[in-house]
Amino acid sequence: MFQALSTALLPQAGRLITGLRNAAPLSAVAARARRFRRALTAAAADAPQLADLPHPLPAPEGAPEAESLALARTDWAERLWDAGFTGPGGAAEALRLSGLLPLSPATTLLLLGQDAGGAAAAIATQRGAWIASHQHDPVAAARMAARLRPFGRRIEVRPWSPQQPAFRKGFHQHALALEPLRPDPRPGPLCAAIAGGLKPGGQFVLLELVEGASAGQRQAALRRWMQLETRSAPPPSRAAVEAALHAAGFQVHVTEDASQRHCSGIVEAFGRLMPGLRAAGRPASPGATAALLAEVESWLLRHRLVASGQLTLLRWHASRRR
Template sequence: MSIADDSQRKTKAGGKLPLGLRLKAWWDGYDLEVHRRLAAGDPTPGHEVRYERERLAWETPRIDLAQQLWGEGFNSPGEADQTRALIKPVGLNESMSVLEIGSGLGGSARLIAQEFGSWVTALEPNPGLAQAAAALSEKAGLARKAAVTACDIENLEVKRAGYDCILVRQALFGVENKLGALSAIAEGLKAKGQLIITDFVKGETAGPIYERWRNAEATAAQPWRAEDYSETLKELGLDLRVAADVTAQYREALVEGWSGFMADVGKQQLDAEQGQIVKEEAELWTLRKAALDAGELKLYRFHALSTRANKLLSDW
């Protein structure tokens, strides 16, 4: 019996579908309305006494959901494995400095600090995520070595020649002033510094699914095409070594995260607010997946090197 058939049977019997089952049905393609798990007056399951500590300001249901989907301290698909793969060619060590832009919950910044020993400065445009990331870095004892602060991505300021490696993670697709941001980033590289960018780009055709995704992202800015990034990085004097479509890997991690969550969601005690947030996030990620599947949206990786030479004393 399908979920839809089972739903009809229980509804006719006068039963109330648990919120977890409603969400699972919705994920599988059935449009079921999300209701409160326990209506007023419903008996509480069990009589055990539970103690819940006071939640901190940054511990929101949406941040909790992100970590359930993508892992503790992360907020995007496959972020930990992707970070290791992106950073491996750089050859980081304890003497090198890293700037991460679009650091989210700071999981990648802490991973780099812990596994490579490098000092990481992390910038996140979303103030709520930045606050949560800073708290998680402090909790991990990495408040200084993986520091996370909020930034104004439209008016980005980067320390000139300050970093051996700059990592930019899905941070520019919704930015109006992409050229200004990339110029500041290029100036932030040390001599022989390396720049790694992953970002959403327009596919060959941008149809209705793409427009629905853009509306859901609530951004007025248009993502660039992959060619726009390649040309701009070269115009900024960088040596572009890699421009690769990594959509398939990203999509695989996206599906894996959501499928794992939906397989267990029926076991969770979700209230109405949590259920609504799950549904909103699932709708956004479903649109993103649809745009990726249609080829109207892609994720690209760019790896470029600074061509700036070290200045000798005789040059001054």
């Protein structure tokens, strides 16, 4: 049942990963990515039932097709990045970013952005902070709440609106935002809302994609990537984000380009995924094939856009002026 998939997919995936790891020319990597997607599509047609993944938080029966696809993509994402995470680095990256903040069991952390509960759990476990983890998608919030239930009141999952962000006024000591501008690329309202949610002198770490030096090239790839990440507009410019931080009353201490680490993490994750695909056996839920295709294409395009300089992943460390 799984033979067609592994026979057609794994050699193509191996060549693609090798090209990424060895910094092959972008044209060669793009060609390998196209062959990989064709192989995956052909294999799925012959063997539509992919391996079933463990689903500790399954999609509810009767869920709409779009919702089921999103949940299936989340399961594949967690297979790539580990349970509760939505991008490269896993717990180590979450702790590296939060390590810039003076967290302790006596502090509260405002957390938002791309997390499925993994970052919140890792930070609460290792740093002891009380965490208000904000999630704008109600389905994802329910899954996060179920995953984080063992932490009790130490981690609270709260809603927020990317279009009209607002957080508990002057309550949190510090904030960590992991690509929070994905649902709405305007940095001004978000930075102002986070500043309003912090105590005077509170520190803020922001990880966000921005336009790169080569912005304007590869428009077809950018549009497709935006579609796969359900983005209504491209990421903002670095200047726009930094202007928003200053306007909100933040003083920026450090800006770091995290693009290379991000790309390396993508390559490593796909390298880990392949043996799991080879070993899988039980049939999957309907839609698993489409979800895998979308998740793979999304991250390959992200890697291509970041590696080519059209997108840049930056990390800012700032503090609210007293």
